[in-house]
Amino acid sequence: MNTYVRDGAEIYRRSFGMIRAEADLAAVPPDVATVAVRMIHACGMVDLVDDLAFSADVVAAGRSALRSGAPVLTDATMIASGITRARLPCANDIVCTLPDARVPKLAAHLGTTRSAAALDLWRDRLPGSVVAIGNAPTALFRLFELLDEGVGPPAAIVGVPVGFVGAVESKEELVRRSPAPYLVVHGRRGGSAMAVAAVNAIATEDG
């Protein structure tokens, strides 16, 4: 009982070593692999890599955007809360419009979820941003609609909405469309912890 590991750095070192030993990262470029290791660390599942799909330049594109001061746009307050400010290179804004007071009326007007309607408040900031959708499939679907309307694309998209209705389809659609460099976890898995891990890893080069 008193023998558990208490040294945070040692816990990270051992965890990442176990993930590297168990996860099949052979086909993943080094910078994406570093992000994948962080995502696996956040969910405890090394087979996450089987569902990973990505543009080869997604990490470079996202990191470059953040270094230019791009904001992070996200669909869930938990994600905004989880991103480590100290990792961001330019004190970048982290934007989650879901709690905005205009969203319920927008959702009623658009006939959609609040998570999707919240993206209508992204329009001005979307071009060149880093998007992290880790909760609502409808938010990812709404992103495609905004892009279809002519809003400029983000620099990179972390697409890991989770769940049973629309999650699979929204991520397949993202890969099919590829409106910007993307990182997705196919299937039902996803969530705010994975989205946070991905953004935190994209933000900094250290393991």
Added chain:
Amino acid sequence: MNTYVRDGAEIYRRSFGMIRAEADLAAVPPDVATVAVRMIHACGMVDLVDDLAFSADVVAAGRSALRSGAPVLTDATMIASGITRARLPCANDIVCTLPDARVPKLAAHLGTTRSAAALDLWRDRLPGSVVAIGNAPTALFRLFELLDEGVGPPAAIVGVPVGFVGAVESKEELVRRSPAPYLVVHGRRGGSAMAVAAVNAIATEDG
């Protein structure tokens, strides 16, 4: 593309229907099953139920404590951020001491992680509280130490720390000790989204 489901209530209804159809909840009491459905919804994995372990009275004990005004104590700011305030019956406090300015020094003094050291600031509020540990195994281990020192036990414990070093062992230890009614997800899986889903479901009786 334009055919995705946009009605939030309908998305929930279909999602919960799919989970109830696919997850083997036969051996789980109804109130715990409702919580399990929410946890599965948050992670997209119906086989989560295979790793679920619980005291039969954990939901009743947690709900009763919240109705008496007990605080929720948690190890991660993401969890504190994700708990839906409107679901809490008494505007209950949600306490996460990790960002407290005293924690780094405490961690150095105790020779442990910041996540574990943060629990030393829980002492006054721990007895009768609802504890939700969804990130750090060391926090759960530290909880056992505080209880060994004589701090009064919480009313209920959601124990879903995630990861590769200590997660499995800390949850096994929680079940072995059973210092209070508990809900755990054995194995490496866990995380803040699961912890939030569990607390939100414990807080209210509606599905």
